[in-house]
Amino acid sequence: MSGGIRFDSVTVAYDGNVVLDALDLTVAPGEVLALLGPSGSGKTTALRAVAGFVRPVAGxxxxxxxxxxxxxxxxxxxGMVVQQYALFPHMRVEENVAFGLKARKVAKSGIRGRVAEALEMTGMAAYAPRYPRELSGGQQQRVAIARALAIQPDVLLLDEPLSALDAQLRSGMLAELARLHRELxxxxxxxxxxxxxxxLTLADRIAVMDKARLRACGTPRELYRTPVNEFTASFVGNANLLPVTVSSGGVSFGGVELKTETAGAAVGARATLCVxxxxxxxxxxxxRLSGTVGEIQWRGATHRLYVDVDGHRVMADVPELRNPPAHGDAVTLHFAPEDAVLLTAGVTHD
Incomplete structure (x- = not known):
């Protein structure tokens, strides 16, 4: 292929401790692929292997x-953008953006045009003469992206680029990154x-990482609607994960028979139902599931109910209620058979 990224069984270890284990993964030309996972999952190590900051021991x-x-x-x-942007404080915005071009010995005649183009693309043209200390966090992030884009890379690496921003700025920058993707x-x-x-917002596909290994990869819709394991179900969106036993007509949960697609799973097998x-x-x-309200949270347009059902906490997000139930109230919950996904791989519950 003419562009893109490919990991071919890439393993990275520090002092014998494997932090990325035999990663096989391809990012297609023009694709946004998100590496999603908790701290220590291997996602940043994978990115650093692409950047050349760590050397694989295999692959x-x-x-x-x-x-x-x-x-x-x-x-x-x-091109790369890191969490804290790494702008040079003694350089003006235009000098920061030009830095990579000068390092690559681009002719002076070409630098000015590329810097102007990158700043225009990120909405920072008016701030070219300013220093980083004169910018907000969101503006500094835009400059870091402009610097990465100025070298006209085929590959752009973004390492937690929004983590230092507050919620409102983060939402706005997500929209900006989506726009940049359309323009590039x-x-x-x-x-x-x-x-x-x-x-979920930005990626064409998501690769879910945990404990140095790739656990799942697919489109946001695939991973959200039909997760392949419990970890993916719980990490890509909120999920109720109910320990069940496969029965002839569906599954059994705490003595209650629930109808759902079992996809040929053996009767009597233990599994997890994701809703x-x-x-x-x-x-x-x-x-139907009967239980007792343990907690209720108002979230504006919805209420989040936490209901104790046979010793398991079940979450329900329901439209805002005029008279919501109170702590300790008995309630009945329900869900459609087609809205549940049976997970049989890697079941760990007793």
């Missing part, structure tokens, strides 16, 4: 058709985050 890293495993970072032609359709973007909202909270209703309906 190869490819950019397009080039094997870059042994190349130093400056020869990879990659040939640039492959590897986006590291622990924030599921960022991944998203917004698909759980309050009151009568199919697949």
């Amino acid at each position: 190869r890293v490819f950019l397009g058709d080039r094997d870059v495993t042994d190349l130093p970072p400056y020869r990879r032609g990659i 359709p040939d640039v492959s973007i590897l986006y590291v985050t622990h924030d599921q909202v960022e991944a 998203r909270p917004h698909l759980v209703g309050l009151g009568e309906g199919p697949n």
